[in-house]
Amino acid sequence: MATTTSDRMEVRSSDDVVRVRQQVRARAVEVGLSLVDQTKIVTAASELARNMLDYGGGGVTTIEVVSDGMRRGLRLVFEDTGPGIADIELALKDGFTSGSGLGLGLGGAKRLCNEFSIDSKPGEGTRIVCARWK
């Protein structure tokens, strides 16, 4: 799998979430994702970036245009050094939230992507990688 372009964006405020969304949309158009797939990955990015801001105390988003043979896609990496997720399975469950949201963001983001993985250690931070292929 080869990475063509890579954008690194800090997420420190809700304005940054908007910027991440715009950049993901621009890259998704570049990759040639369909309108539905664009919307899906943009929405997933919005959820994950906001989670990172609300629960991880902010972090870094990396947006990569990747290709695997003939396939092209978009891979997003969200990294924070926040408190981490103690029970990933519980966090992915619909309706569960440790804040005041709907509790659908993390599980929803997983359903909106083709690939999704969470790597988290309590006290050290969280790293979420997701991808959407054309």
Added chain:
Amino acid sequence: MTTRSHASLFATILSEHGPQILSAWSDRLKSTGALASGRLREAELQTQCRTVLELLSTAIAGGLDAASPNYGPLRDVLADVSRSRAVQGFTPSETATFVFSLKQPLFEAVSAAEAGDPSTVARAVQDITQLIDALGLYTIEVFQKSREETIIRQQREIAELSTPVVKLWDGILALPLIGTLDSQRTQVVMENLLESIVAQTAEIAIIDITGVPTVDTLTAQHLLKTVSAARLMGADCIISGIRPQIAQTMVHLGVELNVVSKATLADAFALALKRVGRTVVAVKARELPAG
């Protein structure tokens, strides 16, 4: 030599060599292209230079601390200059150069006046640098602040402009949402809608999200809260303008909007009219030829 007597040295130099410093300064400004853009007239620049220099020579007699009260009038003038340049579209460095380019003429005047005493000149140069740097940074700060004020004002204007509540019919309101629904704007949206429901005694409010590019769980939550609040006030909400890609995404997200929704504002309006017991008919329906 103490700072105090340095200050009086500068004051003497400024009063004795004022005109030369002024002309050297404005020459420098002109050579660095202060007038090149045509946004500033020469007479205007001259007046600004003269005023700044006059105020500087008054202020400098009282010390070299740019933050002290005797620099107040000078700071005010610099703030005015800075603000007007921010409005005229100058860059921050162009604005700061106005102050920083005063350094060289002052250095020259001091070296000429104290030619026999290099150590005095060296210390004087240091003092001038500190003073002019402080004044230059102050100009940049004001410049930045006036830009920020403009941005904040525009943000407020956008927040208000983009959330108009329109009356479609007696008892039917529409709220066309445009752009990102971040929390601050949602607050304005909610207030506007709830106030209009009372003012117009509306039974039905149509929230149109055609102009919202991304509907995520936070947006959905804001929408649901608005709908519940409207319900508490006795108005029913219809959400319209849900595009196919948004609908699919919402299904994947698992968001359920427990509210009547329609694909277009026209459909929502038709439903609303039906609910209030009205219908839209073609004017000449009966005159159309049969078959």
